[in-house]
Every structure is written in structure tokens, then in C-alpha cells.
Amino acid sequence: MSVLTAARSELFSRPQDEHFPDFRSLTVDASQQKLRCVEVDAKDTSIEFDDDGQHVRFGDQLLRLTHFCLGQLAALCRVPMPVLKRLEGATRAQVLNQTFPRTKRYKVGLVDGDRLRCVTSDRYERVWDADILQEVDRWLLPSGFIPAMPTINTDVYGTNALGTTKPALFRGDRDMFAFFYGDQQPGDDGFGGLRKGVMVFNSEVGAKSFGFSTFWFREMCANFLIWNPTDIKAQRARHMGSVRELVRAFRKELMGLGATITDAELDVFQRAKETRFVSAGPDEDVRAAQRVQRGFRLSAADAREAVELVRDPLNPGDFTVWGVVNGLTSAAKGPIHAADRAARSELAGRVMELVR
Template sequence: MTNLKRASYQLFSRPEDERFPNFESLYDHCASAQKDSQVHWKSPAQVIPVEMQGNLGLKLTGDYGYTLNDWSFGQACSIASINKETVNRLSTETAVQVLLETMPAGEKPMQVLTKDGKVRSIHGASYTRLYDCDVLDIVMDEASDFTPPPVGFNGATGLYAGEQDMFAFMVDNGSWVDIDGEQFAPGFFIWNSEVGRRTVGIETFWFQRICGNHIVWEATEVVSYKRKHTANVADALGEMRLILRQLVDKRDQRKDAFAHAIKQSMNTSLGSTPEDAAKALTGFGIGVGHIKTAIETMSTQSGGFTVFGAVDALTRISRQIANAGERAAYDSKIGTILSLAS
């Protein structure tokens, strides 16, 4: 098992205005950004550095001038093979002249993505864009019943989108199942960048707990996939859809198996007396005092001394443990009792 920190990095790096309270609001934001964006295919000679209200901008031949954001400014410097920090130290007039002299020539087209009077990104012809909504459609189609994790300690939601990229952290807290005697639930990260900031990808997993920093603790069956935005990147959508579908299918299979195990545990007796039940529960790492309390609880119930009754009674005791780590360890021990019904 491993601890996953992708979502924790997002929690600490995203400002409040890049957080979204639910999947629907994230999707609507991405759909609006796609609708309002425009791709301009221009030859290098048609992409002209200019001064705009005291700042560096680009004028596209036959179109208006556009200001640069931090990401597109860095891309412009990279295309011109000029250090971004060096250009930042120049006056705007000098920076314009430097870029005019160093921007590439030739006929290979450049693609400039704009929105609301700003350049979102600048790429050569080899870059192939995937829009965030194309990626989020996979979630809507394959995992619509997954939800964001509990809100992080600083208000972070697990759902983010900004000028440079999108990231979504989704879990199914209603599908806890037993895997090798321990309790796990399914979840995944999915991400993309429309402007070339990062790859497109997905990571699925089964987890035991998520802390306030959005670190995923003790994850198992981790499946990771990512791809750069080059030719045929659209094939990534099919690969990611398959990976997410496999997670959901396995969840459904395990839920069915778990439901069967619960039903069987209801019909499996630990014995006819308190002494029989105590003997059956010995050896699972449960304290004698807790076993005694659980047996007293079962004695008041009509079902008698069953495996399910013991798990239910001990789970109630577990909820009184304040420390989350101790509680998770205790719950794992309780889960192993179900093996008595197999």
C-alpha cells in the first residue's frame, strides 16, 4: 500500500477562486471557458509582439491585439528562445523589440488560444489540444455517483480549475468493501490542461482514509495513466474511460460480494451462550473489555450471537475512538471477524 499526494499538492497550491464546490459547477466553468475561447492559426510572421497599455502583448494579423497572462508570456519567451526572467527585467519597449527580433520565422503555423482579450497559450503545429470538458465527460458517463472528498482543512474542495489546468479528486464513500480483511473505498484523480501546462491523465485507487490535507492514506490497486498533448492524444480519452470503467465495475462486483458476505454473517452463529461468543471472538486483536461490551449488546438483540451482531456492536464502540488512525486500525480488526462467516 502507498500514500497518494497529488490532491494534497493541489490543496496547498490552489487559490480560493480556483476551487469549485461540486462537480457541476466545475463542469459549467470549463464549458464556459471552452465556449469563450478561440484558436487562431497564424504563420510566425502574423504573430507580432506589441505594447498594450504599458504591457507586452501580441497582435495577430487581421485581428485585435491581446495581452499575455503569466503562462502565455512564458511560452512566448520559450518560443523565442529567450529566458523569461531576462525579459521581465527589460522595459516593455525593449522587450517588444527583443521578441520581434527573436521570434521564429518560417511557414510552420502557430496556434494561439485566446479568451476575453488575453492569450491563454501559444503552441506550434504539433500540439494537440484536449478540452477539459472532453475529460470531465468521462466522469459524467462512467462515475456520476462519485463525489468530491470531504472539504480540506483550508476549505479546499478537491475540484479545481484555473488559467493553466484542471484537476478533480472524486471518491465513493458509500462503497466501502472488505479487501483482505481491511476496509477500502474507491476513488480517482483526473486532470488535464488546455494550454500545455501538464499532461492529461487519470489515477484510480482504493483507499482507507483521507486526511484534512487530502493525502490519500494506505491506497492499494493504484492504476496510473498519463499522456502528453501530441498527435493522437484523443486516444487517451478511450484509455481513461476504460480505466475508470474498470474501477466502477470492480466496485460493483465487490459491493455484491460484500452484500453477500453481510447476509451470510447474519445467519452465522457464534454460539448459543455468551461464553461461546467470547471464545469465537478471541484472537482478532479485540480487547477483552470490548468483547464483553459487544456481547452484552448482542444479548439485548433478537438476532442472538451472530457474526454480523458482533461486527455491528464493535463498530459502535469504534465510533467512540477519537484518534482517526487508531479508529481505522480498530475497524480493520473488526472487518476480519467477517471471515467467521466464510
């Protein structure tokens, strides 16, 4: 593959999230990028796309577009990315230059070396990954939480079923997702070994903004269930004025969060085990798939996959609320990006709300 073809492919496909081996390497990566990045102002009348279709002149600088930034600018131009992908570089640049809105206002670019990571308005308030991880290091880790392993350990070295010893710490050009759970091995609790956890996500470029949620980890099958049965709610905010308030709320939640599972929390899981998702019968799998599809807005194919996984040997095997939840969380292991996995796990949390 030529360099030009490789660059073109990278520009039109989202890079895979980097998977970090430990918390320190994640924080170092985030901190170093924060130090490298600078914000550059440019009037939109001075923004011009280069003839190769992969660079943009932003003020006085010629910068290489990232996949996310190209998507941002294409949206401003109202040109679909699949259309741009089919065009040669010079034609692509011509289309973008002709359709880019020029209102004589300033845009703020986030620059990392020679790359333009994103373009925002002057109202944008960036929350850095490094600052979020600093709060985790200060408040969450000392409270008995550690980075969560996403699948079952298969040997004494901690190698999991996917052949990696890396915990669920993900960071890419678009966003960061980090999962932490209690450091104590769960006993025989009747639910496959539950641990309480906290998921933190942030996007320095504005893709998903900042937020956090509790989750539950089932040791037997290594499923993540993003949901909380008590009073801590999933929270998120765009990187505008309200995001600072949410960061303060995040700090407060971390200060008071404990890793121990309470009896009240276990009672909710017990109700999920005892409550049928659909009535028993020879076609219960069909009816379960239909309810998941219609009631929770999942595609027919994804609903069928989740229902089939209910009967995975590591899952409960019956069409109770708890069984369907584990089918959904098992299916959530498939997507390659942490953001997509989290969205699938949050869907399982909505099913758990049936018994709350």
C-alpha cells in the first residue's frame, strides 16, 4: 500500500482506540499530549483546504486533518463523508472550499504537532483527559478501586480470554474510556461474582464530551453492566459552561464512593433473577428478541445476537431480566471502540431498570 493510499485510508476510518497496559501509561500519554497541544485562532475566511484533500490551511499554518476533524468540517460544509471518500484530493478540496461557511467569525483549532485534532467555537471549554485522570488518581484509586480487566483471566499472569493482560483503559484520537472496579475478588454471591465499578469517559475534541457512570462487572463471564441501582446517576455534559460544574460533581462522587456492594444493591439483582423478561414457552427466544428490538430500539440482528447469548454456558440461560441483561452485556464485547461497547452496556442497564 502506498503512503498516499495509507494516509487516505486513515483519514476516512476512525483509528482504533489505544489499549493501555496500566494506569500510569494512560496518564503519561494524556499528560504528554496535553503539553504538546496548543489552541490556534483563525478567521473562517482564512481557512482553505489544500489540493491534496488531506491538509488544511488554518490561519498561518498548514495542518494535517485527523479523521474526526475532517468529519467536523465536512458536517459544517454539509457534505457526507462517504461522498468525500470517493473524490480525488483536488476535487475534495475544491468541494470543501466551495461549501465551507465563511461568516467572518473566528474558529479555535486544537493542534498537536502538525495535526489539526478539532475545530470549535470560542465558547468551548475543554476538559483535558489528564485533569480527569488526576482526580481518579487522587480520590478513586485510594478508595479500593483498580483498573478493570475486561475478560476472564486464564493463567497466573492475568492473561485473559482475548490473549491480553491489559485492563479496560482506552484512549484514542477521539475519546477516552477508563473502567475501574473494586480490588477485592468477589465470593460466591449467586450472581456470578459481582464487583462495583466506575466508568469515566471524556473527549478533548468534543465527540462525547465528559461524563461518568457506575457499572457492574460479572466475574464469571467478564460482562460489564453500565447501570446503578441506587442514587448515583450517569452524568454527562458538553464542553460548555456546565461541564465545570459536572467535573466538580465528579470529584464529589469519587470522594464518597466505596467499592463494597450493599445488601440493597444485591436485592435488585435478586429481583432481576426472579422476574421473567417474557413468559416461559417454546417461542420465548423469539418473543424476547422482539421485545428487545421494539422496546429498546435495537436492530433485529443485534437483538437476535443478544438473545442467543442468553444461553451461552457462562450466562444464566433463562429469559429472566437477569438472563437478557447478560445476553446484552455479552454482545457488548464485540465492537472495537470502547464508546460503542459502553453504549451496548448502557442498553443492558435500561433493561435492569425494569426491576428497580
